[in-house]
Amino acid sequence: AQSVTQLDSQVPVFEEAPVELRCNYSSSVSVYLFWYVQYPNQGLQLLLKYLSGSTLVESINGFEAEFNKSQTSFHLRKPSVHISDTAEYFCAVSASGGSYIPTFGRGTSLIVHP
């Protein structure tokens, strides 16, 4: 079985500052990794995903994440955040060879201050 650990429950940051949301996973087989974003009072939306190939993946709104197999990590970064990035971010992992049902982390609340 796979598991996901999001190391920070809350990350406060000022607008235009860089941010990193940390995610580590555990799995005995190859994995697929995802970041979802949840804006207040809404459902989750896929932000970006790693399936194979380049270990650096990017979203359309400036976020990026790097798959690091040796450190079993998939940290999410943005060089300059906006107020509108304030949301809950969830890391998720699904394992190959099984049902591909994702396991979600507990979430990190990104709070961007003006």
Next chain:
Amino acid sequence: NAGVTQTPKFQVLKTGQSMTLQCAQDMNHEYMSWYRQDPGMGLRLIHYSVGAGITDQGEVPNGYNVSRSTTEDFPLRLLSAAPSQTSVYFCASRLQLGPSYEQYFGPGTRLTVT
């Protein structure tokens, strides 16, 4: 496309009452699932379905029933509500079970059991 829809958006129940949370999708997705979201716990899978007539249990199935008579609908039934079932419930769907298929979430149902 309306995507994934859920009704009701809010519900208050008394302990012991039963109710059904509705979920529908109009994208002809085979895979549908129900999650509950609790503070600090992330999303936990309740039940899922890989197609009409096929359902299976997730991580936290106790106290919930599901059925999948059509591709479009996947209702979640609470048989005898308990305060521990106070949560936000999300329905999700994707075309098929493989990891390359994006999972779409509904807007959620906020349930309070008193």
